[in-house]
Amino acid sequence: MAYEKELEIAMLAVQRAALLTKSVYTSHTKGTLSKSDSSPVTIGDFGAQGLIIASIKHAFPSDEVVGEEDADDLRSDAQLRDLVWDLVQTAKLDDASEEEKIGGPISSVEKMLDAIDSGRSQGGPSGRIWALDPIDGTKGFLRGGQYAVCLALLVDGVPTVGVLGCPNLPISDDVVIDSSTGAHADSGEGKGVLFAAVKGEGATSRPLTSGALAEGKKISMKPLEDLTQATVCEGVEAGHSSHGDNAAIATKLGVTKPSVRLDSQAKYGSIARGAGDLYLRLPVSKAYQEKIWDHAAGVVIVQEAGGEVADAWGKPLDFSIGRTLKENKGVVAAPKSIFPKVIEVVKEVLDAKEW
Numbered sequence: 001m002a003y004e005k006e007l008e009i010a011m012l013a014v015q016r017a018a019l020l021t022k023s024v025y026t027s028h029t030k031g032t033l034s035k036s037d038s039s040p041v042t043i044g045d046f047g048a049q050g051l052i053i054a055s056i057k058h059a060f061p062s063d064e065v066v067g068e069e070d071a072d073d074l075r076s077d078a079q080l081r082d083l084v085w086d087l088v089q090t091a092k093l094d095d096a097s098e099e100e101k102i103g104g105p106i107s108s109v110e111k112m113l114d115a116i117d118s119g120r121s122q123g124g125p126s127g128r129i130w131a132l133d134p135i136d137g138t139k140g141f142l143r144g145g146q147y148a149v150c151l152a153l154l155v156d157g158v159p160t161v162g163v164l165g166c167p168n169l170p171i172s173d174d175v176v177i178d179s180s181t182g183a184h185a186d187s188g189e190g191k192g193v194l195f196a197a198v199k200g201e202g203a204t205s206r207p208l209t210s211g212a213l214a215e216g217k218k219i220s221m222k223p224l225e226d227l228t229q230a231t232v233c234e235g236v237e238a239g240h241s242s243h244g245d246n247a248a249i250a251t252k253l254g255v256t257k258p259s260v261r262l263d264s265q266a267k268y269g270s271i272a273r274g275a276g277d278l279y280l281r282l283p284v285s286k287a288y289q290e291k292i293w294d295h296a297a298g299v300v301i302v303q304e305a306g307g308e309v310a311d312a313w314g315k316p317l318d319f320s321i322g323r324t325l326k327e328n329k330g331v332v333a334a335p336k337s338i339f340p341k342v343i344e345v346v347k348e349v350l351d352a353k354e355w
């Protein structure tokens with residue numbers, strides 16, 4: 001299989017980082033800061049980024065990483081840095097040989113800060129570049145909702161390997177979830193799933209474990225002939241995608257079921273395994289540029305499960321031009337068979353708006 005080692009390292013790295021995020025969720029300190037764009041970041045985000053970049057650099061020293069976070073706040077705040085360092089030292093896979101594959105523990109605070117700061121690649125059109133979102137859906141994470149640890153390998157600007165660790169999603173591929181019920185606030189038995197895909201090789205899901213990888217099983221999108229029976233997934237945060245436009249599109253498509261709101265790339269994973277059908281992310285502002293780490297892993301997983309992903313105008317997402325998808329607006333994902341119909345309706349709704 002192509003990219004076998006990359007996939008294994010990515011899955012183990014995400015699994016170890018997911019353990020760290022879970023330990024933050026159950027502890028009383030989240031160390032939440034507000035970033036310059038007033039979005040939240042926690043000690044979990046910093047710690048997970050450090051662990052994952054250390055894993056990548058151990059296995060593939062010359063690869064670049066575009067990571068969401070950097071260590072500036074930790075370098076200027078010793079208390080915060082110590083909290084992250086404690087977490088990073090504690091998060092270990094319980095299988096020594098698997099832990100070894102991702103480099104074992106980070107050996108010093110300095111090395112941890114350097115690892116976090118190694119996510120500063122500017123991205124681009126050539127070579128091997130990893131896109132990392134250590135906690136996607138930080139707001140969901142803080143609410144006890146959905147979040148995902150997301151890692152993708154871009155090869156010459158194309159998402160080629162994708163891994164999503166979703167600690168609060170049900171393991172079973174058959175469950176349709178509704179975050180508005182708060183049913184996923186705890187991450188007890190039966191929850192925690194790891195989605196993975198390699199371009200051209202299909203997509204899988206498996207239970208998220210604390211050691212060796214569980215056996216994966218192939219996933220695919222639900223065959224959907226009747227749009228009235230479709231389930232639309234959208235974000236919880238009205239500030240991240242337009243609930244009004246998403247609803248207008250669903251209505252025009254003839255969708256009769258209520259939308260399912262989930263934070264993070266758990267939306268991509270959910271539709272890829274047929275626990276939902278469409279993902280709509282209509283822009284709320286003209287100025288916002290989607291970030292590559294918010295989509296790269298989910299896109300390859302949905303594509304490999306039989307779906308298509310593009311922006312709201314039907315334009316393919318361009319991951320080759322830097323840290324953002326600046327040539328795209330919004331995101332739409334759907335099974336291939338109905339994708340053209342969905343894009344047609346999305347355009348009608350957008351055309352009717354004043355931009």
Ligand SMILES: Nc1ncnc2c1ncn2[C@@H]1O[C@H](COP(=O)(O)O)[C@@H](OP(=O)(O)O)[C@H]1O
Pocket residue numbers: 039068133135136137138139140235236237239240241262263264265284285288290291294
């Ligand atoms: N105005 C905006 N429009 C679209 N996405 C936004 C946004 N502001 C923040 N985001 C992104 O939305 C992501 C979460 O997506 P969702 O709403 O689907 O859960 C955030 O990821 P982080 O939580 O990693 O920061 C952040 O990058």
Ligand SMILES: [Mg+2]
Pocket residue numbers: 039040041068138
């Ligand atoms: Mg963020």
Ligand SMILES: [Mg+2]
Pocket residue numbers: 133135136137293294
């Ligand atoms: Mg994100």
Ligand SMILES: [Mg+2]
Pocket residue numbers: 045068133134135136137138
């Ligand atoms: Mg994030």
